[in-house]
Amino acid sequence: MDTFPKCSVCHQEFTLKGPVPYLLPCLHAVCETCVTSAAGGVISCSTCQREVNLTDTSLQKDAVRQKEIFHLTVKHRPTELLCTHEDDGNQAACWCQECEEFLCEYCQNMHSSFKLSRNHAVHNFGDITPQNLEIETNCSIHKRYPLDLFDKSCDMCICSMCRRGEHADHEVGYLDEAAEGVTQRIEQHGKDLSALLSRQQTHLQSIRQDTQLTNRTQDRFRKTIEHTFRSLRSQLDQREKELLIDLESQTRETKTTLHALEASCEEHHARCTDISGYIRKCLLYASKSVLLQLETTVEGMTRTCLETASPETHDVPEAVFNTNGLSKLKSDMSGFGNITTLKEDSEGGTPEDKQTQTDDDYLADLEQKHEMELAKLKSTIALDNERTEQLQQLTDKLNADANNMKLMLAEKEQSCQVASENIHHLQTFLIDFPTEGCVHLLKTGVADRRMVLHCLHLKYDKDRANLDKVHINTEGDLVNRKSDTRPAGKGRLKKYHGTCSTVPLPRAGCPQYWEMKSRVSLDKTAPEDLLILQVGVCQEEQRDLGHLIGGRPGSYCMNIAHCTKHGGICRETRKEWECVLHQPDTLPNTAGASHTLHYGVVYDDARKKIVFIDVKENKVISTSDNVDSSQPLWPMFGVYNPHLLTVSMTLLVGSDINMTEEKKAMIVKAL
Known part of the structure; x- marks a missing residue:
């Protein structure tokens, strides 16, 4: 079963008839009860620990999560829905999109028989999807006219009559076109976060691999040390203990560093996952007008994630155990053995002296050779940068395709599950039918x-x-x-x-x-x-x-x-x-x-x-x-x-x- 969203303050699940969800600037949700009862007018989001001062911030109802709650209730808890047409307490069986009412079987038959409502879009609970929850909204001023235009000057949706009135001199476009532009920008935010999440996942995997490598190195050195000192036990017991303590200390420091990096990266990854998940919900549930309202908030949180991303590289020193001069150390037990980190040799080799540094011809040839090599190197770097950019674009596209494929597979799996359940139900209640007669x-x-x-x-x-x-x-x-x-x-x-x-x-x-x-x-x-x-x-x-x-x-x-x-x-x-x-x-x-x-x-x-x-x-x-x-x-x-x-x-x-x-x-x- 899909998870119902919860309040980020009281952690209570939202329900269709419960407190209305409000949207925090961090894109998490808080219930109406917590908003009205906030101590000192300050709300603290338990998910990201961000505090919101209600005197400075006006919260809007979370239309995305409201539709999500409606869809999840219809999908998983249909028995909680009663007919709202007659308030007769009957079990609801369908939803009229235009009347925004739940109908029982009796009211559905009446509804389809009236001339005024027989052409309404009535959906059975099993057929309801996020797409057919979209309801065309009419203008609050001109009741009969739909909100099909967007005033860029006033940043609001208007109807054709508003366009002729007080919005006549404003820059106005079609709502579909404005919503399409916002949809593309929010989709790009989602792609940017998906790319960041992919890189962070790779970085987390690298950290975990280095942690495992450190553990394996520790185990390997432990065996080497124990094997070496087994032949020298009478003289090296004390030194062995010192080296093991040294090994534990350095390993603990390395693991502490890696754990700190992992925790920091996981925290940022979780934050980005939350925002990316809400973006997907926006694209799935949000209407065009809600998309326009959410664009600034989503863009701000996306930019924050991209700017505060933790470094995606780390340096873990590799430890080695040096046993050179073992025969000499047998006579010098007190100073034998040490645990050090393996560092890259920073000293480069010295080029051979040709003793021709005053030769003009040699210097000219050498300069020309260096210029050619430099030009070739620049060309190689430019080509590598271009290939890197192409690979990044290809990676982003593959990630997007993979996400779409996962969604399609999930929907197909869900459809198969529903079909399997229907078959099971049919088998269950057909099994006790009499053998005589015929069933249709x-x-x-x-x-x-x-x-x-x-x-x-x-x-x-x-x-x-x-x-x-x-x-x-x-x-x-x-x-x-x-x-x-x-x-x-x-x-x-x-x-x-x-x-x-x-x-x-x-x-x-x-x-x-x-x-x-x-x-x-x-x-x-x-x-x-x-x-x-x-x-x-x-x-x-x-x-x-x-x-x-x-x-x-x-x-x-x-x-x-x-x-x-x-x-x-x-x-x-x-x-x-x-x-x-x-x-x-x-x-x-x-x-x-x-x-x-x-x-x-x-x-x-x-x-x-x-x-x-x-x-x-x-x-x-x-x-x-x-x-x-x-x-x-x-x-x-x-x-x-x-x-x-x-x-x-x-x-x-x-x-x-x-x-x-x-x-x-x-x-x-x-x-």
Whole structure:
């Protein structure tokens, strides 16, 4: 997980709803609480030990870190975000960039249905990046005009109306061009710091290598001294101790020097790393106006780092142990052995005297030779300087490319991690699905159980069918004719004109779906209140209280019947006692007319919804919310009035259902 920024005074993590971060001149952040409670009006940054007098310095809100905190919260702590549109306490699922509001699934559907907001840029939490957090800011004076110009004289962003007013005589350019120039300059500051960090890293590595070399030299000399004095132990015990003490003293001094150099270099390296990191955040999160505000501060801190950089060279004397004249020293034990540092011989050799220093010809030739060598040396130096500059530019470019490659690899690794987690989540919540039926993903790549549609493997319960009114034929269809072959037995439905499923609907935590295709033939014109068919669900005790289940607690159904209100055959949906919808002219009321009706039912126990769908017309008929799922619900199928019409209802389940992308989208919108 990415690290949330912390206050440089109280060290508390910034949160989206916590104290606002303010930007210190050293580019570190301090929370609003520490700013308002600063003792004596002075803030001391614990990261760089720099003190800021608030009476002399006006702090601005850290817009870069505010966006960083917003992005990290959405990325890693989305469960903390609640819907701000209705303040209903629902879990937020997306962010409207233009309204600057968090929306739950319900508010998102409403938001997309309003004409005023249907074209707004709404981002799911998983799709939010630092780039789409950029919000176009309008002028505080001329509300409808965006801030798309930059007044160089006033050093501020203005709109086109401001340009015609009090800024008419000022030097004004486009905001994009001004921001692009600042971006390039800040990028150059980042490159300069990257080059300095690279050199400092090399210097630190050199110091550590010299420290290791000093340790190895110490170990090597220790063994040499011990080996030498082993043969002279009786005479050299005391001298050995003196030399070892001398060795320890000189080694300690050398290591102390190296440690001091290392600590100084690491401190400056850490300071440069902080500033370089903030520059990267600026380029990632800062808006154009914030970039313009930060340029001076970033440039000042970059110049300070470049000017106060510690030397990148150091001189470490090398120690040697001299054993020359060992045989002589055996007789002179008291002065044998010493630890010295190896110094470069400063005495150069003396050129051979040709005894011709008064010869004019020789001097002229020698002078000409020296001039030629000097010119050649100058040319070589110039060429070396040019190559050094080219190598430095190439190194800077390679470092920049390496940094970009690291960022790309990090983003790719993060994307792979998210994909792996999604796959893991899908495997986790798909593993306990029943083997019967068929499973479809309503939204590709969304690892959410509520986005998995389970096409159930339902069956008509032949043992409960009311054989006095209906029967199930050899093709497995429910027909509105009583059975002539099987008498009604124990456990069968007595009052309901139909049957139920063999088992109730499972509480799977995901949408469940089944379909019915009914063939209807009218033998005569349907009279008033004629009931043709019914599909729906109800609780167990409501299954056989009457010839249908509508108008009872815990029941939800759709009826096809003749309606006195519209004077034709209507489609009616009911939620318990309440009539939800009437749709007239479902099929023509003409003797001899034949029609095929194809409906689907979605039951979502997690969202507590039931949806009725017209498959042929590819549209949602009605949606019932707040479904009572405290008890298991049973699918019900009814067919009626055999003396006036013929109904044959086929149950489509599992893989027999043609699940198209259009049908998935319709179900998602309804839920």
